[in-house]
Amino acid sequence: AQKVTQAQTEISVVEKEDVTLDCVYETRDTTYYLFWYKQPPSGELVFLIRRNSFDEQNEISGRYSWNFQKSTSSFNFTITASQVVDSAVYFCALSDIPPGSLDKLIFGTGTRLQVFP
Amino acid sequence: NAGVTQTPKFQVLKTGQSMTLQCAQDMNHEYMSWYRQDPGMGLRLIHYSVGAGITDQGEVPNGYNVSRSTTEDFPLRLLSAAPSQTSVYFCASSQTSYTEAFFGQGTRLTVV
Numbered sequence: 001a002q003k004v005t006q007a008q009t010e011i012s013v014v015e016k017e018d019v020t021l022d023c024v025y026e027t028r029d030t031t032y033y034l035f036w037y038k039q040p041p042s043g044e045l046v047f048l049i050r051r052n053s054f055d056e057q058n059e060i061s062g063r064y065s066w067n068f069q070k071s072t073s074s075f076n077f078t079i080t081a082s083q084v085v086d087s088a089v090y091f092c093a094l095s096d097i098p099p100g101s102l103d104k105l106i107f108g109t110g111t112r113l114q115v116f117p
Numbered sequence: 118n119a120g121v122t123q124t125p126k127f128q129v130l131k132t133g134q135s136m137t138l139q140c141a142q143d144m145n146h147e148y149m150s151w152y153r154q155d156p157g158m159g160l161r162l163i164h165y166s167v168g169a170g171i172t173d174q175g176e177v178p179n180g181y182n183v184s185r186s187t188t189e190d191f192p193l194r195l196l197s198a199a200p201s202q203t204s205v206y207f208c209a210s211s212q213t214s215y216t217e218a219f220f221g222q223g224t225r226l227t228v229v
Contacts, residue, residue, distance in 0.1 A: 006159075009157070032215075033215040035218075037218075043205075043222070043223055044220065044222060044223075045207065045209075045218075045220040047217045047218065047219075050215075050216070050217065052215075091159060091160060093160075095213075095214040095215040097214075097215070102165075102167050102171070102173050103167070103213065103214040103215065104150070104162060104165050104173070104175065104214050105148075105150065105162070105165075105209075105211075105214045105215070105218060106162055106175075106176065107152070107159050107160035107161075107162075108159055109157065109158060109159035110159045110160075
């Protein structure tokens, strides 16, 4: 069964602090994909990154970085030198492809990040 | 380039009424889905479709119905609205479930 757990409900930091958002997933499949989406206060959902289960290489995009560890079933997201514009709800998501079944995308409960000036 | 168009943006229903939330995409995506967002619950999958004529239930399907007669459209029907269905609803589309999803702007539904 699929499951995504984001244990941190809300995180508050001061601008320029680094912050890590945790994501733990469960799947029985060997082929799966992990995602992060951002929902700013305006409400739209914005894609940030996708990672497949065969690529454990960490990724960095500007101030954003992602750490994928299959050994701990985690896909954590770090924002370096946070800014007020990073304030949003961040969702981790999982898509797996069980044999003989339809694939689907499910989300975690989200982490609300507040960055104060 | 419209992307995913979701209507209406706001709706108030009385308990027991029925309605359809519309979702249309112009990206020729095969995969479409409906989620509801409630405080503390994240985005929960209601129904999804991997192509025209193929739908399946998600995590919270009760009280909702879907059909997919065309690639472009994926309407969500509330059969008999209940206060527990008060939520924000998002429609999403993507080429597959494991590629980038594009979301509609959301529908804020209140059932009184």
